[in-house]
Amino acid sequence: MTLLLVNSCTNDDAPNFHFVPLQIVSAELPEFFSLNQTYQIRVTYNKPDSCTSFSGFDVTPKDVTVRNVVLIGTKRTDQENCDETSSEEVATFGFEVQHFQTYIFRFWQGEDANGEQKYFEVEVPVI
DSSP states (O other), rough: OOOOOOOOOOOOSSSSSSEEOOEEEEOOSSBBBTOOOOOEEEEEEESSTTEEEEEEEEEEEETTTTTEEEEEEEEEESSSSSOOOOOOEEEEEEOOSSSOOOOOEEEEEEOTTSSSSEEEEEOEEEE
């Protein structure tokens, strides 16, 4: 007697998403900061379709008190029926003031026709 077992499975280890930067439309910051305090920064961003969702923030120091802020989204690649209607959504991140200098926040808005990164800036003094 011979027994033959065949097992077949699909080993699809490819991720079903990738990360994308999302356009920041506006940001709400206080008129001033106080040293050693933590603030919630409210950001309105453009969600381009139903297959993209908020993932987090990339807040990168460019100088002692200069921060580039990019909102990161997760784009699903395993869904074929994405509603292409964009919508404005809101997210927040916490920021702790550690220096007694004016902070400059540079919020990412996308790329221009030449591929250059575009930002809008908000300055917040520390008193």
